[in-house]
Amino acid sequence: MNVTVLRTYRAQLEQALRAELAELQRALDAAEAERRRLDVSAEEDARRYLEAARAGLPAAEAAGRYELMEGLAEAVLRAQALVSAAHERWRTKMAEVLEAARERKKMESLQRRRAAADRRSVAAAAQRETDEAASRGGEGRGPAER
Numbered sequence: 001m002n003v004t005v006l007r008t009y010r011a012q013l014e015q016a017l018r019a020e021l022a023e024l025q026r027a028l029d030a031a032e033a034e035r036r037r038l039d040v041s042a043e044e045d046a047r048r049y050l051e052a053a054r055a056g057l058p059a060a061e062a063a064g065r066y067e068l069m070e071g072l073a074e075a076v077l078r079a080q081a082l083v084s085a086a087h088e089r090w091r092t093k094m095a096e097v098l099e100a101a102r103e104r105k106k107m108e109s110l111q112r113r114r115a116a117a118d119r120r121s122v123a124a125a126a127q128r129e130t131d132e133a134a135s136r137g138g139e140g141r142g143p144a145e146r
Contacts, residue, residue: 003114007107014100021093028086035079042072 049057049065057065 003107003111007104007111010100010104010107014097014104017093017097017100021090021097024086024090024093028083028090031079031083031086035076035083038072038076038079042069042076045069045072 045065046069049062049069052065053062
C-alpha cells in the first residue's frame with residue numbers, strides 16, 4: 001500500500017480520535033461539575049441540619065432531613081462513580097490518540113525516507129547519464145584530439 005495513503009489514513013484516524021477525546025473531556029468536565037455541585041449541596045444541607053438540631057429540631061423533621069441527606073449522599077456517590085467512569089474512558093481514548101499519533105509519525109518518517117531515497121536514485125541516474133555521455137563524447141577522437 002502507498003505510504004502517502006497510509007499516512008493520510010493515520011492522520012485522519014488521529015483527528016477523529018482527538019475529536020472523540022474532546023467530547024469525552026466535555027463529558028468528564030460536566031460530570032465533575034455535577035459532583036462538585038452535589039458535594040457543596042450536601043455540605044450545606046449537613047450544616048443546616050446541624051444548626052437546626054442545635055436549635056431543637058423536632059424528631060419527625062430531623063428524620064425527614066436525615067433521609068434527604070442520605071439521598072444526597074447517595075447522589076454524590078453516584079456522581080463520583082460517573083466521574084470515575086468518565087475519567088477511565090478519557091484515559092483509554094487518550095492512549096488511543098497517542099498510539100495513533102505515534103503511527104502517523106512513523107508513516108511521516110517513512111514517507112520522508114522514501115522521498116529522500118527517490119531523490120538519491122534520481123540523482124544517481126542523472127549522474128550515470130552524465131558519466132555515460134562524457135565517456136561517449138570522447139570515443140570518436142584520436143589520442144591527439146582527446
